[in-house]
Amino acid sequence: MLNIIICGAPGSGKGTQSALIKDKYNLLHLSTGDLLRAEIAAKSELGRIAEGYIANGQLVPDEMIINILDKAIEEKEAAAQYNGLILDGFPRTVAQAEALEGLMQKRNKDLSVLLDLTVEEDELIDRLIKRGQTSGRSDDNLETIKKRLDVYHEKTEPVNDFYKKQNKYVSVEGTGTIEEIFGRICEVLNKY
DSSP states (O other), X not given: OEEEEEEESTTSSHHHHHHHHHHHHTOEEEEHHHHHHHHHHTTOHHHHHHHHHHHTTOOOOHHHHHHHHHHHHHHHHHHSOOSEEEEESOOOSHHHHHHHHHXXXXXXXXXXXXXXXXXXXXXXXXXXXXXXXXXXXXTXXXXXXXXXXXXXXXXXXXXXXXXXXXXXXXXXXXXXXXXXXXXXXXXXXXXX
């Protein structure tokens, strides 16, 4: 089983690359952002609460995310055969990484690797502004982008150290064409 975390700052290309990885390696793709947006679109109670955090550039509380993810893994794993998981946008804090370890152990699974897409901050801002113009995502405006990047540096970057200690961290250059970046990722994943 190939169980991957793909991470990087907002705008690093996690969603784009996750879709390619999912297809090539037949993995169950779970994006906490997509799961949250689905809750918001459904206007569920959870969605309304999450929307308040997201609109302010903040992370949704750990316990809420962990419960959503646990439920999604259980529902989707039972529905089809996969060669593993790709987690996109999770974990975003060390507490979430620790909780993920518990979720994986509960399912007798191990994390194979954390792929960290690294991109210069100016490039990230440009990408997110452009995405906001085409997608209409309310969190892709300059003020919120800057808050999201600050939160990423403060809370999410320490997750890399958590996985470095386990020798499961790999940095991947996240600039270039989609195909070039995917090629770099495949070089790493083919070792697993």
